[in-house]
Amino acid sequence: MFKKMASEALGLSDIGKIINKEDFDKVDTDDYIFNEENEKIYFLIKSKKDEYCFTNKALIHLDGDSAVSSKRVLKRYDYKNNAIKNVTLETAGRIDLDVEIKFLIGEESFSIDVDKKQLEDLKDLYKALHRIGSLQNSGEYKHTMRLKTLDITKHRLEGREGEIAPVDFISLSDSVYEWLDKSYKNNYKEDYSKVFELYIKN
Numbered sequence: 001m002f003k004k005m006a007s008e009a010l011g012l013s014d015i016g017k018i019i020n021k022e023d024f025d026k027v028d029t030d031d032y033i034f035n036e037e038n039e040k041i042y043f044l045i046k047s048k049k050d051e052y053c054f055t056n057k058a059l060i061h062l063d064g065d066s067a068v069s070s071k072r073v074l075k076r077y078d079y080k081n082n083a084i085k086n087v088t089l090e091t092a093g094r095i096d097l098d099v100e101i102k103f104l105i106g107e108e109s110f111s112i113d114v115d116k117k118q119l120e121d122l123k124d125l126y127k128a129l130h131r132i133g134s135l136q137n138s139g140e141y142k143h144t145m146r147l148k149t150l151d152i153t154k155h156r157l158e159g160r161e162g163e164i165a166p167v168d169f170i171s172l173s174d175s176v177y178e179w180l181d182k183s184y185k186n187n188y189k190e191d192y193s194k195v196f197e198l199y200i201k202n
Contacts, residue, residue, distance in 0.1 A: 015098045016047035018118045029053035029060050032074060042196035043125050045112055052112055056193040059105055080190040082106030084133035089126045092116040103129055128199040132192050
């Protein structure tokens with residue numbers, strides 16, 4: 001019991017290591033990358049229980065129940081459907097052996113402990129995640145404004161049937177759908193390769 005308490009106090013319970021890119025093919029999450037769709041690993045943290053694999057398209061989390069259990073659950077969080085928010089980096093205290101990066105992705109909260117000797121590399125991940133979150137927030141704002149613009153236009157046209165030319169509503173509906181679909185795809189990006197390549201140096 002006292003060993004467990006001491007381990008948790010010192011941050012030894014499940015400290016992750018940042019894996020070098022030449023060793024990405026040796027981890028379990030590498031088997032779940034969509035190489036066929038140009039998905040690529042940019043950053044990977046491995047602990048006794050878990051793997052946190054950051055690709056250009058998603059966070060892939062291989063979740064282990066415990067260090068001694070072989071049971072694991074694979075979870076995938078695509079950036080296009082899961083906004084990244086509240087990214088923080090907690091540095092080590094005097095007796096700590098780890099640093100910690102925290103963030104929300106979608107509705108999931110993550111807190112990942114990493115060997116404090118790798119703080120400089122973890123700073124790169126912090127920058128990349130923060131930038132992705134900023135781009136996602138900007139895209140969400142733009143898409144929301146387009147929806148508001150469409151709603152205002154609809155209200156302005158209501159009750160003016162005699163003042164405007166007849167409209168082919170099927171054609172109009174198709175055009176509006178294509179416009180909004182293009183807006184969504186432009187603002188909710190699927191691939192963040194450029195962000196990772198800008199910030200990740202390891």
